[in-house]
Amino acid sequence: MKRLVSVLVGVLLIVTGAAGNGGLARVAAGAAAKAEADRSNQPLPLKVVGNRILNSRNESVILRGVNCPGLEWSSDGQGHILQNVNTAIRDWHANIIRLPLAQDRWFGKTRDQQDRGLAYRALVKEIVETCAAQSCYIILDLHWSDCGEWGATIGQHSMPDRNSVTFWTDCASDFKNQPAVIFDLYNEPHNVPWNVWLNGGTITDRPNTRSGGPPKTFEAVGMQKLLDTVRATGAKNVVIAGGLNWAYDFSGILEGIQLFDREGNGVIYANHAYDNKGESVDAWIAEMEKATAAFPVIVSEVGGSGGPHRRLGRGGGSARTTGDDWLLHVMQALQDHNWSWTAWSFHTSARPTLISDWTYKPTPDFGVFVKQALAGTLPRYTPPAPTEPRRTASENPTNTTQAPQGPAPAAR
Numbered sequence: 001m002k003r004l005v006s007v008l009v010g011v012l013l014i015v016t017g018a019a020g021n022g023g024l025a026r027v028a029a030g031a032a033a034k035a036e037a038d039r040s041n042q043p044l045p046l047k048v049v050g051n052r053i054l055n056s057r058n059e060s061v062i063l064r065g066v067n068c069p070g071l072e073w074s075s076d077g078q079g080h081i082l083q084n085v086n087t088a089i090r091d092w093h094a095n096i097i098r099l100p101l102a103q104d105r106w107f108g109k110t111r112d113q114q115d116r117g118l119a120y121r122a123l124v125k126e127i128v129e130t131c132a133a134q135s136c137y138i139i140l141d142l143h144w145s146d147c148g149e150w151g152a153t154i155g156q157h158s159m160p161d162r163n164s165v166t167f168w169t170d171c172a173s174d175f176k177n178q179p180a181v182i183f184d185l186y187n188e189p190h191n192v193p194w195n196v197w198l199n200g201g202t203i204t205d206r207p208n209t210r211s212g213g214p215p216k217t218f219e220a221v222g223m224q225k226l227l228d229t230v231r232a233t234g235a236k237n238v239v240i241a242g243g244l245n246w247a248y249d250f251s252g253i254l255e256g257i258q259l260f261d262r263e264g265n266g267v268i269y270a271n272h273a274y275d276n277k278g279e280s281v282d283a284w285i286a287e288m289e290k291a292t293a294a295f296p297v298i299v300s301e302v303g304g305s306g307g308p309h310r311r312l313g314r315g316g317g318s319a320r321t322t323g324d325d326w327l328l329h330v331m332q333a334l335q336d337h338n339w340s341w342t343a344w345s346f347h348t349s350a351r352p353t354l355i356s357d358w359t360y361k362p363t364p365d366f367g368v369f370v371k372q373a374l375a376g377t378l379p380r381y382t383p384p385a386p387t388e389p390r391r392t393a394s395e396n397p398t399n400t401t402q403a404p405q406g407p408a409p410a411a412r
Contacts, residue, residue: 042132043095045179046238048266053238053296053340063137063298063340064374065094069350072100072144075113075120080358085127087360088346089136093374097131098300098342099124100143100187102154103167109151125174132180139240139300139342140175141184142167147205147218158205159196159220160186168229176235184240184300185226187247188272194252197244198222198259224259231263240300242270247301248277250291258295268296268340273330274352275304281329281383285337292339299341302330303352309365327366328381331373343370 044055053061068084070077077084088094101124104110108117124140131138147153148161164186175181189197196203200222206215223241230239241259243249247270259267269291273284291297305311306327334341343366346354354367362368372378 041135043135043137043180045177046137046182046265048238048268048296051292051295053268061340062338063096063342065096065098065136065342066092066346066354066370067098067100067301067342067344068346069100069143069344070347071105071120071124072102075105075110077123081123082127082130084346085130089131089134091360092346092371094136094342096137096139096182096340096342097127098139098141098184099127100141101171102144103142103163104144104146104151104154106167106171107150109146110154111151121174128175128178128181132178137180137182139182139184140171141187141240141300143187145186147216149218153213153216156187158191159189159200159203160223160226161218161221164221164226165229168226169233172230172233172235172237175237176233177237182238182240182268183230183235184242184270185223185230186242188242189223189244190246192220192244194244194257196220196222197252198224198257200225227259227261227264227267231261236264238265238268240268240270240298242272242300247272250287254290254294266296268298270298270300272301272344273299273303274301275326281324281326281333284330285333288333288337288339292337297339299334299339301344302334302341303344303366304330305352305365306331306369307365311365324383325381327369329383331369331378332381335373335378 044057046061047054047056049058053063055061066088068081068088070081070084085097085099088097102110105113105120106117106124108115108120113120128138128140142160142164144155145157145160145164147157148163150163168183168185172183175183191205192201192203195201200220202217203220204215204217205220206213227239227241230237239259239261243251243253250269250271253269261267271288271291277284288297288299304327306325310325310327333339343354344350344352348355348357352366353363354370355361356363356367362371369378
């Protein structure tokens with residue numbers, strides 16, 4: 001790249017007739033000024049101190065943005081991953097992008113790749129540089145793996161495998177100590193005990209793909225091994241680790257099953273919040289409050305349906321217009337607690353979707369609220385009061401006169 005820049009500068013000088021010392025000095029000064037501007041735009045390095053995320057100036061940092069999927073199931077991000085990232089940063093005001101990746105594509109192990117992953121890795125690097133140049137952080141998320149067999153059962157699995165270690169050795173080496181980069185060790189571990197989550201072990205996994213597939217037994221790698229692998233490269237970047245139950249459960253971490261990071265800038269634990277868990281928002285808030293009192297947390301996936309168009313369930317379902325608005329209640333909790341988050345997903349088909357089409361029109365039941373939240377203009381949501389149980393005639397008080405109800409609190 002440096003050689004290419006030098007050649008282009010030389011050509012420019014010849015074409016403009018500015019090859020003299022004065023012209024060369026002006027070009028050199030301009031190039032130096034641009035390089036300095038690029039450096040000044042880069043976000044500051046992050047670190048974990050207690051239960052807080054701080055930058056190198058010891059200022060608290062709140063990370064809020066979106067997931068930009070596509071590179072887990074395609075080698076080129078379907079041709080518009082860079083535009084997705086730029087739109088999320090410039091138009092939606094995200095200060096962090098979570099970028100799901102596939103370890104097989106990183107090394108060119110899929111049928112459509114013939115270059116050992118060279119173009120894929122170059123695209124990831126370009127996305128990282130795009131984020132960094134705009135003061136935006138980026139999470140490199142190991143989203144899809146292969147149960148330890150390159151090119152087979154590529155998809156979402158219960159736990160990482162030996163090939164995940166190979167991935168992090170290479171990826172962390174490429175981006176070690178890049179201030180904008182955070183490493184998300186493995187997406188949504190599930191269906192294993194906490195000791196396997198931490199240290200690995202033999203597991204039987206059923207691929208989480210649309211086509212299904214038979215169960216596969218393999219040797220899972222624990223989260224501590226992945227963290228140690230990252231640190232062995234010399235990378236001190238902050239890392240993210242999600243708990244069990246698809247990164248929803250903090251129980252083992254709260255009981256002391258935590259990652260030991262002796263040589264890096266610390267660990268942020270992840271929560272994935274969707275409206276399909278069967279718990280009330282208040283119950284989720286209570287668990288989040290316990291967790292965030294003990295360690296830093298990012299809700300690195302949050303998705304649902306809200307407002308007058310809201311529907312049941314993560315992917316859709318029947319319409320629902322009464323009762324607590326799950327999404328707006330969660331968004332309000334994120335705001336009130338200053339919790340970091342990245343909404344899923346900035347895509348037209350990876351549900352729940354923030355955008356309706358590739359003009360980046362926000363979806364009416366999700367995207368409009370996330371875009372407002374990122375811009376700081378989302379109206380305040382007040383959950384409905386709990387419904388009192390119906391009383392029998394004998395339980396009704398004698399005096400049934402009620403005072404008139406005051407106006408509802410104004411949105412702010």
